[in-house]
Amino acid sequence: MDSCDIIVYCLSGVLGLEIIALLIVSVCICTGTIEAKLRKKNLRLKDKLREEKTRLEDELRKETQEKEDALKRLSAIMSSRLRDGNPNIADLNDLNRPTKVGEHFSELYDNQWTDAYDAIKNFFENTLTELEIIQILLELVKECFTECKAVSKNQMEKLKENVENITAIITKSDSQLPSYLMQHIKEERKLIAPNHIPAVDMILPRLERNFSSKNRNPKFLDEPPMKAYIQECLKLSWFMVIQDPPMTMILEPASNDYRYFKEYKNRGKFLGYIVWPALLLQEEGELICKGTAEFTSASSSLNSEAELNVRL
Template sequence: MASCSGLVFIIETVALALLILLVLGLVIGKCLGYIEIYRSERRRQNYVKLEESTERNTKGNDQVDNWVQNRLRRLQEIEASYENQKQEVESLQEQLRQERAEKKKEIAEKDDALKRLSAIMSSRLKDGNPNVADLNDQNRPTKIGEQFSELYDNQWTDAYDAIQTYFELQKNESEIIGLLLDILEQCFKFCKDRANNQLTHLNDDVKKLALTITKKDTKLRGDLMQRIKEERKLCAVDEQPKCNEIASIIKQHFSAKEAKEGFLDDLTVIQFTQECLKLCWLMVIQDPPMSMMLKHTENAQDLFKAYKNRGKHVSFVVWPALLLEEGGSLISKGIAEFHE
C-alpha cells in the first residue's frame, strides 16, 4: 500500500512537471512569436525608412545633378565668351602691332630724310670751307694738330736717338733732323698723290654709274662730291697707307742722297714713319687739304717756336708748322732753330 502511494506520488509529480514544462513551452513560444512579430515589424519599418531615405537621396541627387548641369552650361557659356574676348584682344593686339610698325617706319623714314637733308646742308656749308668744323669728328684739323705735336714729342725723339746711334756721330744734329724731315715730307707727298688719285677714281666711277643709269654724261653735283669726301673721311683709318707701301719709295729717295739707308729699318724709325703716314693721310683728306710749312718765312717767329736758341733769323726748321689749308690759318706752331 505504501509502495502504491509512492508510485502515485511519483506519477503525479511527473505529470505536474510535464504540465509545468508544457505551460512554460507555451509561454516561451508565445514570447518567441511576439519577438518574431516585433522583428518583422522592425524590419518593415526599417525598410520603409530606407525607401524613404533612398527616395530623399534620389531627389537630392537629382537636384545636385541639375545644379551641376546648370553650372556646366554656365561654365561653357563663360568659356565661349572668354574665347571670343581672347580673339578680340588678339585681333586688337595685332592691329596695335601693325600700327606701331607703321609708325616706327614713318619715324625712321622721317629721321632718315632729316639726316639726309642735314647732311646735304652740312655738306654745302662745309664744302671748301675749312673754318666750319664738325665737333663730332675726332679727326678734325684741331685734333690732327694735337696729334702732330705729340708725334714730335714722342716718336720723333725716339727716331732721332736711333738715327744718331746708327751713324755713330758721323752726322751732326741738323743733318739728322733733315733726315727726319725728309721722311715726313715723303710721307706727305705719297699720301697727297694717293688721295688725289683716289678722289679722281671715285669721281670717274660715280660718273660711269650715273651714265649707265641716266644715259647722260653729266658733271657730278657739288653736294654729292662733298658726301663722297665725307664718306672717305669716315673710312680714313681703314684706308690709311702702311709702311710697306712707301718703304721702297723712301729707300729710293735716300739711296740717291745717302750711302747708308739701313737706319730706315730700325723699329723706332719704322714707328715714326707709320705715324707720319697716319697723320699725313688725315691731313690730305680734309676739305680742303691741310698744309705743312717746311720752309721759314719772314714772319717765322709767329709760326715757329724756338728749338734751342732764340733770335731774329731761322737757322733751320726742326718740325714744320701745320696750316688749316695752303696759305690758311695756323693750326699748330712748328719748331725751328733761331740765331741773331
C-alpha cells in the first residue's frame, strides 16, 4: 500500500466517524423532538381529561341537585296534599297553630275582657247590668270574627283569581289550580298573617253605627281598654279564619249541651246564657278551648236569655 492509499483509508475512517456522529446527533435530535411532542401530547391529553372530569363532576352535581329539588317538590306536594283540609296534622313550628290560638283566646278572656268589662261599667256609670255588659262584649267578639271571615274570604278569592289569570296567560289554558298549589298559597298566607291583621279603625265605624242604633253611646269604644280588647279579638279571629279549614266559635250550643262550657258563677243542668264563646278546631270539630256560660237549674232560663245567644 503506497502513501496515497494510506491517506485515502484514513480519510475514509474519519468521514465514517463523522457520518456516524452525524447520525447519532440526528437520532438524538429526532428522539428529543419525539419526546417533546409526546410530552405536549400527554399534557393536552391530561388537560382534556381534567376538563372531561370537571364536566362530568359538574353534570353529576347538577343531576344530584335536580334530583334533590325534585324530591323536595314531591315531598312538599305530598305534604300539602296530606295537610290540605286536614286540621289534625299540625305544623309544630307554626306559632299561630290552632292550639296556640286557643291558649291566647283563653288569655284574652282572662285579661283584656276583664279590663273592657270595667271600662264599660265605668263609662256608663254603673247604669248597665252585668248581663248587658256581657252582651256588649260578646257582640264585639262576634263582630270581629265576622269581619275577619269576610276579609279572609275576599282575600282568598282574589288570590285564587290572580294566580289563575297568571297561569292562563302562561299556559294558554283555563285550567283549575292544582290542590297542592292552593295549599301552598294558604300556607304562605299563614306565614304573613301577623302582618295583615285587620285594624280596629277598619271595624270601628260599623260598631259605632250598631251601638248608636241601639241607643248606646258609641264613645265608649274609644276607651283604651276597649280598643285593646277589640284589637286582640281581631287578631285572634284572624288567626282562626286563616286556618285550613277555618276554626269556629260556639256562641249558641245545641240543646243544653254544656260540655263546651265551664260555669261563670253558678252551676246547673241548663244553660242560662253565654259569657264567652267556646272554640272548635273546625265546624263541628274537636274542642280547642271551653267557653264560659252561666248555668241554672231551670230550663226556662235559656229561652228568657235567648236574645244574648248569637250564632256565627
